[in-house]
Amino acid sequence: MTRLFNDPDDFLDELTEGFVAASGRWVRAVPGGxxxxTRSPEPTVAIVIGGGSGHYPAFAGLVGPGLAHGAAMGNLFASPSTQRAYSVAKEADQGRGVLFSYGNYAGDVLNFDAAQDQLKAEGIDCRTVLVTDDIWSAPPDEFEKRRGIAGDLTVFKVAGAAAEEGASLDEVERLARHTNDRTRSFGVAxxxxxxxxxxEPLxxxxxxxxxxxxxxxxxPGIDETDVPTADELAELFVSRLLQEVPEGVEVSGARVVPILNGLGSVKYEELFVVYRSVDRLLRAAGVEVVDPEVGEFCTSFDMAGCSLTLLWLGNEPGGELERLWTAPADTPAFRRGSVSEREHVDSSATAAAQKTIPPASDESRHAATYIADLLARMAEAIDAQADELGRMDSVAGDGDHGIGMQRGSRAGARAARSAADAGAGAGTTLAEAGDAWSDQGGGTSGVIWGRILQTLGKTLGDEAPVNAAVVAAAVGEARDVVMGFGKAKVGDKTMVDAIVPFADDLSASVEAGRPLRVAWPQAAAVAEQAAQQTADMAAKLGRARSxxxxxxxxxxxxxxxxxxICTTVAGELPPADGAG
Incomplete structure (x- = not known):
């Protein structure tokens, strides 16, 4: 178990500070990662990678010449927020475009896609290549649904080497996609x-x-078996990966890069014992082993386990993938060959922009104070249920929903209080809370709740009185936004299964003339019933889908x-419509 930490809420900030202090030769801190x-002799395409923390050396440990230009860092096992991905990309951009690459997880996709949209709106050409190497997370005919695990390294390395050679964004993207198509991984714990x-472990x-x-x-794993010997595990890895050889590759004579990756607490010595048999089995199959790697490349905090990745280079020596895989690189955690001397850039912190509070009516400022109180109560309710939410998430997911909701709700509550105390109206207060929730919560829940609060704020505004009709309309807008960008629908076993009946019932009640103090609790009860009914469903989206x-x-x-949250708000409503 993890023993060395101070306040768990400060873990990301403190590990980042320590990492940068130890790795200043390669990296400097910027907002978000x-x-x-150092600066390249000539401008290149910027490779920006990222994901949740807890996977070192992925992702920050792979930043340096010949590999990535920047890494957006999220909280433990939570995707970096949109703001973090955008900020890192802006700092990394050299005027030749940005390539985002990261593992195929719902929260990462939502946040990085939103950051990409922002960059494109500013005239920065930005592309994305998702890593989908995990053969157990979806069948071959659904390759695009697979998640990314240790195969991240092959895609990042080839893309970084291509950028280092001066390749265009089109070419870097092509090579990254080609590498992903040629990469397969399989893990055990x-x-x-x-x-x-x-x-307790997740x-x-x-x-x-x-x-x-x-x-x-x-x-959790897709399957379970007795613990094998090292030789038996190697046989399992190799036999299963040889069943899925990428199109266009002949096994006999194929040149392959094996990467045996430790997930956190399996010792290097154990990995070498396993790799002994991996190497023997691959060669017996007629495969030519090229530049193998054994060690930790994408971990899972202190998980006891390992994975095997195969990058199929092709059947001809010296091809483009082999050249780029073996090209020099110099990062805190991955070094190969010798790179040229680089000029160091100014590492002084970027000055934070001062926020201006827009004018607001007295009615809206009164509502803002009430909204800040509601967000504080919401954070308290989430705190009380965080462990149970995590337990539910661990059944088929990664178990971090409670932690993410805690971080996000606390940050949202603090931001709302700060905005309201500064004289903000209801709309600005909700928007500030949404930004903070998204940034600190991270993951899928962070971006969803950020969008919900931002949409509520946009609809309420800072001038008009907040009444039942306005609140019902704002909730309806939030429902549509969540369904639009998340692509979930009722029956997929997501938050949408609760937000749709809640919004529909609230709207119908308000249209029938019921005051908010009556309509909201009734709709909250409908949401609670709908949430419990999701127990009868099988997950169709997100990490639980696998x-x-x-x-x-x-x-x-x-x-x-x-x-x-809806039930908590219901218990705090005033005796008459007005604020909230």
């Missing part, structure tokens, strides 16, 4: 990982058993937390 501390401040594996096909965020029927019997944590 790190970028190179013997025990789960424990996040700072928690006494999942457990029975003594003497091994989870097969697990995810790097603590998602585990399908495992989620049956447990309500969706996102729907449950939404209903909890």
């Amino acid at each position: 790190v970028v190179r501390s 013997f025990d789960g990982c424990t996040l700072p401040g928690k006494s 999942f457990t594996v029975p003594q003497g058993r091994m989870a097969v096909g697990l995810g790097i965020h603590g998602e 585990h399908g029927d495992k989620s049956i019997g447990t309500p969706d944590p996102g729907a449950v937390s939404f209903a909890l």
Whole structure:
């Protein structure tokens, strides 16, 4: 378990500070993560990677010449927010475009896509290549739905080397996609990982058993088997990966890069014992092993487990993928060959922009104070249920929903109070809360609740009185926004299963003339019932999708937390319509 930390809420900030202090030769801190501390001789395409913390050396440890230009860093196992991804990309951009690359997880996709949209709106050409190497997370005919695990390294390395050679954004994107198409991975675990401040791991594996096909965020394995010997594990890895050779590659004579990756607490010596058989089995299959790697490249905090990745270079020596994989690189955690001397850039902190509070009516400022109080109550309610929300999420997901909701709701409450105390109206207060929730909460829940609060704020504004009709309309807008960008629908076992009936019932009640103090509690009860009914569903979206029927019997944590917040607000409504 994790032992060395101070306040768990400060873990990301403190690990970032320590990492930068130890790695100033390669990186400097910027809002949202790190970028190179050196400048290329000539401007290149910027490779920006990222994801949740807890996977070192992915992602910050792979920033440096010949590899990534920047890494957006989220909280433990939570995707970096839109603001973080955008900020890092802006700092990394050299005028030749930005390539985002990261593992295929719902929260990362939502946040990085939103950051990409912002960059494009500012005239910066930006592309995305998702890493989808995990063969256990979806069948071959649904390759695009697979998640990214240790195969991240191959895609990042090839893209970084291509950029270093001066390739265009079109060419860098092509090569990154080609590398992803040629990369396959398979992981196992013997025990789960424990996040700072928690006494129990996100999942457990029975003594003497091994989870097969697990995810790097603590998602349970797809299957389970007895713990094998090192030779038997190598046989399992190699035999399964040889069943899925990329199109256009002949196994006999194929040139392959094997990467045996430790997930956190498996020792290097153990990995070498396994790799001994991996190498032998690959060569017996007629494969030519090229420049293998054994070590930690994408971990899962203190998880006991490992994975094998195969990058299929092709059948001809010296091809483009082989040239780029073996090209020099110099980062805190991955070094190869020798790169030229680089000029260091100014590492002074970027000055924070001063926020201006827009004017607001007295009625809206009064509503803002009430909204700040509501957000504080919401954060308290989430705190009380965080462990249970995490337990529900761990059944088929990664178990961090409670932690993410805690971080986000606390940050949202603080931002709302600060805005209201500064004289902000209802709209600005909600928008500030949404920005903070998204940034600190991270992950899927962070971006969703950020959008909800921002949409509520936009609809309420800072001038008009806040009444039942306006609130119902704002909730309806938030529902549509969540469904629009998340692509979820009723029945997919997500928050949408609670927000749709809540918004519909609230709107119908308000249209029938019921005051908010009556309509909201009634709609909250509908949301609570809908959330509990998700227990009968199988997950169809997000990380839980890979585990399908495992989620049956447990309500969706996102729907449950939404209903909890609605119920909390219901208990705080004033005796008459007006504020809130």
